[in-house]
Structure formats: structure tokens, C-alpha cells
Amino acid sequence: MSIDKKHINKVNDLASLRENKLKNADFKKLSEFIHRNYGIYLSDKKYYLLQNRLVKRLRELGMDNFSEYTQFVLNRQEGKDEVLEMVDAITTNKTDFFREKQHFDFFSEILKKEFVGSTVKVWSAGCSTGQEAYSLCMILEESRQQNGIADYMVYGNDISYKVLETAKKGIYPYKLYSQIPVEFRKKYLLKSKNQNNPKIRIVPELRNKTYFFWMNLAQDNYPLQINFQFIFCRNTLIYFDRKLQQKIITLLSSFLVSGGYLFIGHSESLINLNTDGLRFIKPTIYQKI
Ligand SMILES: C[S@@+](CC[C@H](N)C(=O)[O-])C[C@H]1O[C@@H](n2cnc3c(N)ncnc32)[C@H](O)[C@@H]1O
Missing domain, CATH: 3.40.50.150 (Vaccinia Virus protein VP39)
Structure with a gap:
């Protein structure tokens, strides 16, 4: 496959994942889990942020919907490693040398x-x-x-x-x-x-x-x-x-x-x-x- 075609497929994949939205119920489950375990509070305003940041994870895992991802990541055994990937994806890491x-x-x-x-x-x-x-x-x-x-x-x-x-x-x-x-x-x-x-x-x-x-x-x-x-x-x-x-x-x-x-x-x-x-x-x- 040519590089152009590969690129177009990738863009299409991501677009279709984005269309396949994170359901409110799944957003709630994930945000409650993150809050309870890591203290990070994702208000309803952060819905798109979570969805957009997780699209890449779904793609890497070859999953085509957020409900499957939610179930997977919240599964104590199976999702153990993925939880850390999810946390990586949602943290805000802004910093500088000699900040303040x-x-x-x-x-x-x-x-x-x-x-x-x-x-x-x-x-x-x-x-x-x-x-x-x-x-x-x-x-x-x-x-x-x-x-x-x-x-x-x-x-x-x-x-x-x-x-x-x-x-x-x-x-x-x-x-x-x-x-x-x-x-x-x-x-x-x-x-x-x-x-x-x-x-x-x-x-x-x-x-x-x-x-x-x-x-x-x-x-x-x-x-x-x-x-x-x-x-x-x-x-x-x-x-x-x-x-x-x-x-x-x-x-x-x-x-x-x-x-x-x-x-x-x-x-x-x-x-x-x-x-x-x-x-x-x-x-x-x-x-x-
Ligand atoms: C905005 S940065 C601040 C970095 C640096 N202290 C500064 O002031 O420039 C906040 C960091 O806290 C980390 N963080 C958030 N929740 C955390 C937690 N529960 N335990 C440890 N680190 C956490 C994030 O991953 C992020 O890298």
C-alpha cells in the first residue's frame, strides 16, 4: 500500500472512531474511576477532551467503539496495564524550567x-x-x-x-x-x-x-x-x-x-x-x- 493510501486509511479510521462517540454513561464510568483512583476530576466540560485523547488508544488496541474500551479498561485483570495508558493520555503535563x-x-x-x-x-x-x-x-x-x-x-x-x-x-x-x-x-x-x-x-x-x-x-x-x-x-x-x-x-x-x-x-x-x-x-x- 502506498504511503498516501496508508495515511488516508489512518485518517478515515480516526474519523470513524470519532463519529462513534463516547456515550455519556461511559464518560461517567471512566471519569468516576479516574477521580476515585487518581484524584483527577474531569467535569462534563472535559467530555470532548477525554473522547479525543482516547481515540488513539482505541485505534492502537484495534477496538472500534468506546463501550468496548470502557469495559476493557475497567476490568481489574485485563485492563490493568491499559489504565496506566489511559492516565498517561489524560494528564496535563505543562511545566517549564524555573517556572514561578x-x-x-x-x-x-x-x-x-x-x-x-x-x-x-x-x-x-x-x-x-x-x-x-x-x-x-x-x-x-x-x-x-x-x-x-x-x-x-x-x-x-x-x-x-x-x-x-x-x-x-x-x-x-x-x-x-x-x-x-x-x-x-x-x-x-x-x-x-x-x-x-x-x-x-x-x-x-x-x-x-x-x-x-x-x-x-x-x-x-x-x-x-x-x-x-x-x-x-x-x-x-x-x-x-x-x-x-x-x-x-x-x-x-x-x-x-x-x-x-x-x-x-x-x-x-x-x-x-x-x-x-x-x-x-x-x-x-x-x-x-
Ligand atoms: C501541570 S504538571 C506540574 C509540573 C510541575 N510541578 C510544575 O509546576 O511545573 C502536573 C503533573 O502532576 C501529575 N499528576 C496528576 N495527578 C497526579 C497524581 N495523582 N499523582 C502524581 N502525579 C500526578 C501530572 O501527570 C502532571 O505531570
């Missing part, structure tokens, strides 16, 4: 004031493709080289395997280069020679200071044996309802050392949540008492 720069400035200052000589462990909870973790690494590495902190390690978790793969590789499109402060570019980035598809890569010295792992923040407990000096949980809580936000904040706080800091995103708030054991430092920054 004030947090990184504050972080850098606090390292100088309070953590000289310490080994610092940081958790990027909901790390997406790793830009947050590597931004933290650059600041930590600067501090280490200037006889600030003694050593460091940055951990990152997410529920999307795809984003974790990217985070582990530390390879990004060249267009992200400008997000990184000029003084860090030469030190911490490698540039690919391929002119057609230019990339940047985080240097191995920083990649070796990271550990990315799959973990669902909505689960009832976190099987970690680590205490952190800093936890960044930014632009992730926003997808959860207040009850789950409370559970996550309580759990995350329990992994902070006394005097450790918790950062949330600038559009998020802990107002009306029980923050016992946390002291408010400034909007979006808290310290464990």
Missing part, C-alpha cells in the same frame, strides 16, 4: 541562610517531564560548588510513565534553552549537533543527582523512607478536590523534616485546609514546625 521564578530565588536564599553544610533532599511531587527537578538541581549544584550545602539529591514522582521517561533522559527541545538563566546554560546543558531537530540535554552530573519514580499522590500512603528538607508540589493540587488536597498536604508534610519547606503553585491555596504543623511563611510557601 520567585520560588527559586527564595529557595536559593534559604539554602544560603539555613542549609550550609547540610545534605539537602528535595521532592518534586507531580514532577512532569522534570524541568522543575533540574531547575532545583542547578541551584543546588551552584550552592554545593560555592561551599554552601554539602550535597543534595532531587526526587520526582508522577503518575504518567511518559513524562517520567522524558525526565529520566533529561533531553528537551532546543526552544526551552531560553528558559534557563544565561549563567547556567554553558555549565549545565549539552547541545545536540543535529540542526534539523536541535535538542538540549541536562549534563550527567545533574542527572545523576535525580531519582524519578512512579507514584500516585492520591494513594492512602506513600512508601518512602526519606525525609525531605524541601517539597515542591506545584500546579498539581489544582486538579484535586479539597478533600484530596487535604490528604496530600497532610501526607507530604509528614515527609518534611522540622524546619523543612513546602512550596505550592501560585494559583493554589491552602486556605480552609488544616495546616497544623505548618507555619505560613509567605503566600505559597510553608515551613514545617
Whole structure:
């Protein structure tokens, strides 16, 4: 078959899958399942988003209707692996290097004031493709080289395997280069020679200071044996309802050392949540008492 014909068939397949709509009842079953297990709330407005993102999964599985897919994915045994593919397809992974720069400035200052000589462990909870973790690494590495902190390690978790793969590789499109402060570019980035598809890569010295792992923040407990000096949980809580936000904040706080800091995103708030054991430092920054 010619490439053109293959392409036309593929487009027709996708079009017919789209015509074959996700029934409301199936949307409800899937969105309730996602909400219950992963905390992500898909309002009725997200109907088309779910349908469009799942079309590709149906095609890859050779299924021709959404009801068959719904039954399959919700089947505890058969659908176990597909659930993770579905979660991958519906997560919103937007992130940047040095996103919300004030947090990184504050972080850098606090390292100088309070953590000289310490080994610092940081958790990027909901790390997406790793830009947050590597931004933290650059600041930590600067501090280490200037006889600030003694050593460091940055951990990152997410529920999307795809984003974790990217985070582990530390390879990004060249267009992200400008997000990184000029003084860090030469030190911490490698540039690919391929002119057609230019990339940047985080240097191995920083990649070796990271550990990315799959973990669902909505689960009832976190099987970690680590205490952190800093936890960044930014632009992730926003997808959860207040009850789950409370559970996550309580759990995350329990992994902070006394005097450790918790950062949330600038559009998020802990107002009306029980923050016992946390002291408010400034909007979006808290310290464990
Ligand atoms: C918008 S990104 C934020 C990335 C980064 N923290 C930042 O501020 O740039 C949110 C990430 O949270 C992840 N996420 C959503 N629900 C999650 C859950 N239940 N457990 C762990 N990660 C989750 C998503 O897959 C996504 O990569």
C-alpha cells in the first residue's frame, strides 16, 4: 500500500472512531474511576477532551467503539496495564524550567541562610517531564560548588510513565534553552549537533543527582523512607478536590523534616485546609514546625 493510501486509511479510521462517540454513561464510568483512583476530576466540560485523547488508544488496541474500551479498561485483570495508558493520555503535563521564578530565588536564599553544610533532599511531587527537578538541581549544584550545602539529591514522582521517561533522559527541545538563566546554560546543558531537530540535554552530573519514580499522590500512603528538607508540589493540587488536597498536604508534610519547606503553585491555596504543623511563611510557601 502506498504511503498516501496508508495515511488516508489512518485518517478515515480516526474519523470513524470519532463519529462513534463516547456515550455519556461511559464518560461517567471512566471519569468516576479516574477521580476515585487518581484524584483527577474531569467535569462534563472535559467530555470532548477525554473522547479525543482516547481515540488513539482505541485505534492502537484495534477496538472500534468506546463501550468496548470502557469495559476493557475497567476490568481489574485485563485492563490493568491499559489504565496506566489511559492516565498517561489524560494528564496535563505543562511545566517549564524555573517556572514561578520567585520560588527559586527564595529557595536559593534559604539554602544560603539555613542549609550550609547540610545534605539537602528535595521532592518534586507531580514532577512532569522534570524541568522543575533540574531547575532545583542547578541551584543546588551552584550552592554545593560555592561551599554552601554539602550535597543534595532531587526526587520526582508522577503518575504518567511518559513524562517520567522524558525526565529520566533529561533531553528537551532546543526552544526551552531560553528558559534557563544565561549563567547556567554553558555549565549545565549539552547541545545536540543535529540542526534539523536541535535538542538540549541536562549534563550527567545533574542527572545523576535525580531519582524519578512512579507514584500516585492520591494513594492512602506513600512508601518512602526519606525525609525531605524541601517539597515542591506545584500546579498539581489544582486538579484535586479539597478533600484530596487535604490528604496530600497532610501526607507530604509528614515527609518534611522540622524546619523543612513546602512550596505550592501560585494559583493554589491552602486556605480552609488544616495546616497544623505548618507555619505560613509567605503566600505559597510553608515551613514545617
Ligand atoms: C501541570 S504538571 C506540574 C509540573 C510541575 N510541578 C510544575 O509546576 O511545573 C502536573 C503533573 O502532576 C501529575 N499528576 C496528576 N495527578 C497526579 C497524581 N495523582 N499523582 C502524581 N502525579 C500526578 C501530572 O501527570 C502532571 O505531570
